[in-house]
Amino acid sequence: MTPREVGDLESPAALSHGEHGCEPYQPVFTPGSARRKELDDVLTRYPTKMAALLPALWIVQHERGWVSEDGMAEVAQVLELTPAYVKGVVTFYTMYHQHPVGRQFIQVCTTSPCNVCGAEAVVDAFLKHTNCLELGQTSPDGKYTVIEVECLGACGFATPVMVNEDFIESVTPETVPELLARLQ
Helix, strand or coil, X not given: CCHHHHCCCCCHHHHHCCCCCCCCCCCCCCCCCHHHHHHHHHHCCCCCCHHHHHHHHHHHHHHHCCCCHHHHHHHHXXXXXXXXXXXXXXXXXXXXXXXXXXXXXXXXXXXXXXHHCCHHHHHHHHXXXXXXXXXXXXXXXXXXXXXXXXXXXXXXXXXXXXECCEEXXXXXXXXXXXXXXXXX
């Protein structure tokens, strides 16, 4: 069942990030595929299929860049879970993207200690230099998405930033252009 079939419950943000509703979903875990073999290997390390839910979602996100409704349904089917259970997990954890994001997903810590050290200026610098119009939106070229996050656990190295899975400490507005240049 597609979001449109259940009353268009899809968020407007998904549509603004390049959702292509007319393209059919291509399964990630097709029999014999590398991703299916990866999942089968993951399943050997867990006592139940349900216990492998988080790694299965990571596989989908690594393959597609985000976890769509169809991706959630596929994971539910493969792990013999309900789609509602899988969606509950995806919507609980902020690490799973529920809409397409830029190739460089930039998370800036704006918790109080980082804010005192200039995190808002770092956010503004990222928005300016990536051409993202606002937090959570992807740049017109599809390269960047910038968001604020709560505590990356490096208060002593403000302002910490994560770009995809890379952690960067002590980012300032002045170092943002150089950091972005290294991402090219």
